[in-house]
Amino acid sequence: MVDEDRRKFLGVCLGGVAAAAAVAVSYPVYNYLAPLQQAKTAGKVVIPEQEVPVGGAKFFEYAGSTAVLVRRQSGDLVALSAVCTHLGCIVQWEKEKQDFLCPCHAGHYSHEGAVLSGPPPKPLAKLPFVVANGVITVG
Ligand code: FES
Known part of the structure; x- marks a missing residue:
């Protein structure tokens, strides 16, 4: 038993x-x-507006790469590719300076992606976006 x-x-x-x-x-x-969750929105990425503070940046994955949303002190938003146009490193947001620094070769970009200094040959690519009902849709 x-x-x-x-x-x-x-x-x-x-x-x-x-x-x-x-x-x-x-x-x-x-x-x-x-399938990736992003595929449900046909390549678009949806981010709540409150995730992008004034003077801050929100990095996210977009179309298989890294992108970033920046909210300027004025409240305006900018959506950019975060891929450095020099050799493809991911740029970092410098909140104190309100600009981007590429850690690989010290390329500097403005908050709107324009080249300020260093080796990057072109500005960061701008991405289309819309804001509606407190939601930012990139793509
Ligand atoms: S990869 Fe960004 S400055 Fe070289």
Whole structure:
């Protein structure tokens, strides 16, 4: 009787382990095969307006690359590619200076993406966006 109970208990334990292993294997496969969430909005990225503070920047993924939204002190918004036009590093927002610095070769861009100094040959690419009902839609 004790052996039978032990077998049942071991069976339940092995079943639980098998179920956990099945989930552990299938979840990454599902994540890999499932379409990206951004694809649901046809390449557009939706960001709540409150996530871009005055004088601040919000970086996000857009069309397989990094982009950034900047809210100027005046409240105006700018959407830019965050990919440096020199050799493709991701620029960083310098809140104190209200400009962008490329950490790779010290390229400087204005808050609107214009080249201020350094090796970048072109401004940061501007991205289209609209603001409606407290939501910024880029793309
Ligand atoms: S990659 Fe940005 S300055 Fe060189």
